[in-house]
Amino acid sequence: MGFSRVAGGTALCLMVLAAFGASAQTGNRQYSASNIQSGYRIYSMQCALCHGANGDGIAGVNLPRQQFRRASTDDDIRNTVTNGVAAAGMPPFRFQPAELDAVIAYIRSGFDLSGATFAVGDVARGRLVFEGKGGCTACHRVHGSGPRFAPDLSDIGALRKPSAIQAAILQPGTAMQPIDRPVHIVMRDGRTIDGRRLNEDTATVQLIDRQEQLISLEKSDIREYRIGTASEMPSYAGKLSTAEVADLLAYLISLRG
Numbered sequence: 001m002g003f004s005r006v007a008g009g010t011a012l013c014l015m016v017l018a019a020f021g022a023s024a025q026t027g028n029r030q031y032s033a034s035n036i037q038s039g040y041r042i043y044s045m046q047c048a049l050c051h052g053a054n055g056d057g058i059a060g061v062n063l064p065r066q067q068f069r070r071a072s073t074d075d076d077i078r079n080t081v082t083n084g085v086a087a088a089g090m091p092p093f094r095f096q097p098a099e100l101d102a103v104i105a106y107i108r109s110g111f112d113l114s115g116a117t118f119a120v121g122d123v124a125r126g127r128l129v130f131e132g133k134g135g136c137t138a139c140h141r142v143h144g145s146g147p148r149f150a151p152d153l154s155d156i157g158a159l160r161k162p163s164a165i166q167a168a169i170l171q172p173g174t175a176m177q178p179i180d181r182p183v184h185i186v187m188r189d190g191r192t193i194d195g196r197r198l199n200e201d202t203a204t205v206q207l208i209d210r211q212e213q214l215i216s217l218e219k220s221d222i223r224e225y226r227i228g229t230a231s232e233m234p235s236y237a238g239k240l241s242t243a244e245v246a247d248l249l250a251y252l253i254s255l256r257g
Contacts, residue, residue, distance in 0.1 A: 031105040033115035039106025064111035065158045116163035119246040126251025148212040155257030172231035186224035
């Protein structure tokens with residue numbers, strides 16, 4: 001990756017880029033709404049010149065999707081910004097701690113302008129929650145393992161922002177993707193089909209049925225077509241502790257395909 005020499009605040013984001021990785025924190029970190037919003041303002045003024053407003057201005061890097069050169073923790077970012085990276089032409093940058101916290105929070109949020117507060121825990125513990133207490137493997141597929149009825153989560157960390165994933169854990173009805181809604185279909189020949197919608201156009205609809213079979217139907221053959229508005233996923237609010245939710249979120253945002 002080629003880095004241009006820049007001065008002052010713009011150098012900050014380039015240094016963060018070299019240090020910041022795709023792995024989540026090893027300990028719980030809280031990213032508050034106020035920090036995320038402050039980070040957005042700092043990023044817009046000092047970082048967007050090189051990284052772009054969408055964080056994808058440098059080839060091979062996508063800040064909101066957490067695509068970076070190295071895997072590291074927030075503390076690694078702080079150390080790199082403070083000490084600089086001479087080999088990459090990055091000088092030390094004396095950023096105020098609160099300002100640096102805000103930039104990190106904005107990046108961790110996936111550039112989420114809603115500024116929703118979330119906490120990220122430990123990836124390894126989160127995988128244990130996913131496979132154990134959470135029972136997520138009963139419905140979801142990851143890296144080719146698991147059922148197909150619920151959405152495949154293999155790249156969920158790249159597709160959705162952390163706050164949206166957290167909402168899906170705690171309030172699944174508020175975070176359901178329209179294309180993943182449950183459907184109930186009655187065919188003109190009397191057959192009934194229940195499943196999860198995968199794709200739809202003006203003439204056809206594709207879905208995964210209860211037996212995990214991919215089905216494509218002509219709309220002209222359908223007598224009744226109902227799209228559910230309630231998620232079939234249970235809420236984990238009150239079922240998982242705050243720490244367990246943070247750990248589960250860490251695992252999910254680490255899944256990037």
